Amino acid sequence: MSQGLFISFEGIDGAGKSTHVEGLAQAFRAAGRNVTVTREPGGTPLAEQLRALALNAPMDPLTEALLMFAARRDHLGQVIEPALARGDVVLCDRFTDATFAYQGGGRGFDLAVLSQLERWVQSTPALPAGTLRQPALTLWFEVAPEVAAQRLAGARAPDRFESQPAEFFRRVLRGYEARAQAEAGRFARIDADRPREQVWDQVILAVRSRGWLA
Numbered sequence: 001m002s003q004g005l006f007i008s009f010e011g012i013d014g015a016g017k018s019t020h021v022e023g024l025a026q027a028f029r030a031a032g033r034n035v036t037v038t039r040e041p042g043g044t045p046l047a048e049q050l051r052a053l054a055l056n057a058p059m060d061p062l063t064e065a066l067l068m069f070a071a072r073r074d075h076l077g078q079v080i081e082p083a084l085a086r087g088d089v090v091l092c093d094r095f096t097d098a099t100f101a102y103q104g105g106g107r108g109f110d111l112a113v114l115s116q117l118e119r120w121v122q123s124t125p126a127l128p129a130g131t132l133r134q135p136a137l138t139l140w141f142e143v144a145p146e147v148a149a150q151r152l153a154g155a156r157a158p159d160r161f162e163s164q165p166a167e168f169f170r171r172v173l174r175g176y177e178a179r180a181q182a183e184a185g186r187f188a189r190i191d192a193d194r195p196r197e198q199v200w201d202q203v204i205l206a207v208r209s210r211g212w213l214a
């Protein structure tokens, strides 16, 4: 049986990350792997309900952070951990880096509280004590907020986050930068300010260079 492999996709809204999730899933399936494609917030019936609240109902920053981690806890227990235990490749559209970037960077919420929540929520009996469940690879789609906003204009109705001004997304970007610096080995920076094909080339290269696809 293959070893489970956990890959997350990150970036500001409109960076173009969701565009490549299914392509990477197909590449792994073509190599004979079982793939679980999922997203955060969401991925289970309960977490999808929490998503609908977090994306639409006004709330204070702590409530927002708690909802993100509550959804994540359910998602990890119901979907991600069982899939990894089966040996699946798990492709997750956003994970905890988004909380550090959006609630930490964007909203300015206390990073120490987020780190504590991360330790509680991502502890799992499947790993040695003190080790947290984290993606083996995080594909970070980096793009200027102005470019991302242009891509989203007209593409879909904006939610509570997507309707934020460019300054919010600059802070989110800095939140991602800080996480990428702190955990450099896990992050692959994708220059997302390129045509789709060139973005895809970077995605597949990041996975191949780690020996996970031929």
Ligand SMILES: Nc1ncnc2c1ncn2[C@@H]1O[C@H](COP(=O)(O)OP(=O)(O)O)[C@@H](O)[C@H]1O
Binding pocket: 011, 012, 013, 014, 015, 016, 017, 018, 019, 020, 151, 152, 155, 192, 194, 195, 196, 197, 199
């Ligand atoms: N490299 C690209 N260049 C131009 N437009 C893109 C690119 N990648 C995706 N798009 C378009 O930008 C919009 C946002 O893409 P999406 O993948 O949904 O972003 P995200 O999941 O990061 O919010 C979509 O309309 C998509 O078709």
Ligand SMILES: Cc1cn([C@H]2C[C@H](O)[C@@H](COP(=O)(O)OP(=O)(O)O)O2)c(=O)[nH]c1=O
Binding pocket: 013, 014, 018, 039, 040, 041, 055, 068, 093, 094, 095, 096, 098, 099, 100, 102, 103, 161, 162
């Ligand atoms: C996972 C996560 C997402 N978010 C935000 C980022 C996005 O604006 C929003 C939903 O993410 P996403 O699924 O990327 O939205 P869409 O399907 O519309 O592209 O939730 C947080 O603020 N914190 C989190 O922890």
